[in-house]
Amino acid sequence: MTLLRVAAAQVTAGPNPDANLATATAAVRRAAADEASLVVLPEAVLASFGTDLRAVAEPLDGPFATGLRNVAAELGVVVVAGVFEPSGDGRVHNTLLVTGPGVETSYRKVHLYDAFGSRESDTVAPGKELVTFSFQDVTIGLATCYDLRFADQFTALGRLGAELVVVPASWGAGPGKEEQWDLLTRARAADAQAWLLACDQAYVPPAGTDPLGVGRSSLTTPLGQTSARLGAVADVLHGVVDxxxxxxxxxxVPIL
Known part of the structure; x- marks a missing residue:
């Protein structure tokens, strides 16, 4: 049996990467102080949607990623965070940085949010590969926000051996969107037959079609049962993955 202490740091990011790094590192410190070993931050924590993403995008050795890498090394935790990196075609990649002692990898969001009037693909280039990594003898899969609407990605991660899937998000508010978030996080955990730790940005009032967050970060069991869930405001969710x-x-239930 392996037990992994995890946390979802539900924060709000704005347009300024320096301010967001301060918010993110403070949340990581808070989670680590409560003995989390894996700390997940939301999608777009480098800069919120609605920002000029091309202007703020950084390589994965840039100052934002380096700041997270330094605090992860200092505290001895693994951090997962949503950043934007240049794609080489005039757009950016919506990337999850994973960094910490013995762990360094990344995942580029495969399914882009071209829905509900938004056109993420205008500024974001899609990734092409699924990613898992190992930490403390747990295999962990990665997905981002809109990926939740694609069940096959989570079944594939389960077949790759993922025992936990982490899903940073910046989920757009709107009629029925909170219910859809709750439904899809539970369903995708059952599809992967894995624990699912979803970390959304805290609720921000809608601004046009930009997805800014509804909160409701959660830890879900491999049977799709909610183990823990936050409300709308900034907070840190803690849980244990068994x-x-x-x-x-x-x-x-041998569906994989």
């Missing part, structure tokens, strides 16, 4: 639960579910 890999024996994953093995038991997959043995009882």
């Amino acid at each position: 890999t024996d639960v994953v093995a038991a579910v997959r043995k009882r």
